Amino acid sequence: MMQQTELNQIHRDADGKMVDFAGWDMPLHYGSQRDEHHFVRQDAGMFDVSHMTVIDLRGKAVRRFLRHLLANDVLRLKAPGKALYSCMLREDGGVIDDLIVYFIDEQYYRMVVNAGTTEKDVAWIESRLVDGIDMRVRDDLAMLAIQGPNARQKAMQAMSEEMAWIADEIAVFVGAFCDDWFIARTGYTGEDGFEITLPETEVADFWSALVRESVKPCGLGARDTLRLEAGMNLYGMDMDESTSPLESGLGRTVAWEPAERGFIGREALEQQEAKGVERRFAGILLEDKGVMRAHQKVLTTEGHGELTSGGFSPTLNRSIGFARIPKGDSVACDVEVRGKRLKARIVKLPFVRNGKICIEL
Amino acid sequence: MSEIPADLRYSKSHEWVRAEGDLVIVGITDHAQAALGDMVYVETPETGDRLKAEEACAVVESVKAASDIYSPTSGEIVDSNSNLVDNPELVNDDPYGDGWIFQMRTDNASALEELMDAEAYETFCEEE
The missing domain is CATH 3.30.1360.120 (Probable tRNA modification gtpase trme; domain 1)
Incomplete structure (x- = not known):
């Protein structure tokens, strides 16, 4: 049912x-x-986005708890009501979910998480919950x-x-x-x-x-x-537990400072960073006619990667997508669409913001 | 309820067929276009392509997904609808008219008799 x-x-x-x-x-x-x-x-x-889940967290220890739980730092939230986008990571840096957290007051934060991940999110948070925090799934x-x-x-x-x-x-x-x-x-x-x-x-x-x-x-x-x-990631398509935020275009949502904040997944991300992240996450604009779809192969001069999302952009009247591709500077690429190699271009996200096209067509 | 013209024949893969002698025009049904949603791209076969019956020969892509279009019979492509290149939405707006996809000359006209008539196709859609 x-x-x-x-x-x-x-x-x-x-x-x-x-x-x-x-x-x-x-x-x-x-x-x-x-x-x-x-x-x-x-x-x-x-x-109607009522399928998404609101989780209220209250109590004296809630801020300290969230600073440990989330890759972004809720200490950045100073004004009441302010929102923060963050990933919730596993110890190995894989993304459990992406979410929005609102700072209501010192002892009250509200999180909004994805529908498909609600059960595992709640289980994960519960397993790490400390005394002095009341969690309510709304x-x-x-x-x-x-x-x-x-x-x-x-x-x-x-x-x-x-x-x-x-x-x-x-x-x-x-x-x-x-x-x-x-x-x-x-x-x-x-x-x-x-x-x-x-x-x-x-x-x-x-x-x-x-x-x-x-x-x-x-x-x-x-x-x-x-x-x-709008260049916004979708959990389960553009990142999941097998990928890190650093190779999903979400590096800027990881708060490295202050260095002493030990959030879950930090060590793994630091090791990745030290070793060098081998893949980058970028927008793909199809130059040829056709429609790109998730999981199609992207070929660049540095090697090949894969579309994580793809579809048709009604605003651009072209096919667009996101891809995880080898690090490099190449701009031109090919995409394998249904057995054919089509010409495409690697672009900076987003494609569209506030009704305006942000890339050169 | 989707439109199912009485004078056409229908395949199980939701193509419609209008036959005049050995010339056959093919498109997708109203039921199919509604299920697929807004069309954003149509890839039509090349004139001169030789096809077997039930061979994938065209692609319609909606906002949702790509779907193959199958040849209802064997024969040779004699024309395809070039208007669909810039106006794929014709398939949604007028699936049995301006949204036709290709025309072929069949070498086996009797095979068309095996396709469903309107009544059988209606039952087929209801049962699917």
């Missing part, structure tokens, strides 16, 4: 094409994945991502006046509580917007209010092409 979010019937009534995503029955699209993609880039779209909460250049304005129109007043003040990569709603200015599309965590008993009404403000329901298909254009 697949798990369902509170909005399952609403998705079905809206002609959502439902698929199994990590054991959850979720909408892939509601008619046209491409239209939904453009809507987010140009106006405002919304995603399966009473729903989560919506409202994204696009007009997303904040439209979302605020769907809120009470008091809540909109609070939401309007929220800075980029910060979240704030309004009663039991948590409104964060974060996302996974490369556009401005909110990710809102709220009691699941209230999510259907808010979804309807957003529909009335002409925010377009979007499925996981558009979410994937949007994050790909």
Whole structure:
């Protein structure tokens, strides 16, 4: 039996094409994945991301605990509500999950982790939990991502006046509580917007209010092409327990300083760093016609690598992807697509940010 | 419910076939295009290609995945739809018209009789 979010019937009534995503029955699209993609880039779209898991950690020891648990350093979070992206690593440097952690106050942090990894994440955290920390998996909460250049304005129109007043003040990569709603200015599309965590008993009404403000329901298909254009990694595709953040384009999310902070996986990453990381992670733009897909072979003058994600970019009208390839300076490469060698180019990520194309076509 | 024109023949791999004598036009069905989602790329066969029945000869790529298109019969490609190069969405918008994929001259016209008619294809889609 697949798990369902509170909005399952609403998705079905809206002609959502439902698929199994990590054991959850979720909408892939509601008619046209491409239209939904453009809507987010140009106006405002919304995603039901209630399958993701909110974990609240409270207690006197919580900051010290998270500084040990995560590769990024929560000490960087000074202002209440501030968010931090981090990997959670195994001792050998493999990535257990990537997540967002919010600093609510000295004794309260909120983490949002992936749906497919929730069980192992919770088990991992529990096995390392120390006295003085209360961990709660918040399966009473729903989560919506409202994204696009007009997303904040439209979302605020769907809120009470008091809540909109609070939401309007929220800075980029910060979240704030309004009663039991948590409104964060974060996302996974490369556009401005909110990710809102709220009691699941209230999510259907808010979804309807957003529909009335002409925010377009979007499925996981558009979410994937949007994050790909935005150069954002997807756990399980671009990194997993067999790869380190240093070869997944996530080196900048590992906080080396201060040197005495002994986070889980640090020693392994230091050894990799000392030995030299042999593979780099880069964007790939297909010059020829066709569509690249994950796991296809990438051939460079330094050797060959593999696409970790690939697909079609509606904004660029070209195929794009991410690849793990041998270290080097080569720009031109070939990609083996269905038995043919196609011309492609290695580019710096992201491809698109805030509606603008960031690379030369 | 997807559209299934009564005057066409259908394969189990969801191609439709319009036959006039030994000339055969092939595309994918409305049911297939809806299942695949927005088309982003179509690779058509070359004129002059000789095909066996059920041979993979074209590719449609949607936002989701790539799918092979199979030749419904043996014969030679005489034309393919060049409009699809820049407008792959024609396959979604008009699967039985402007979204046709290729035309072939069959050397075994009687084999087409073995394809499903509209009624049989409808049942096939329901059971699948």
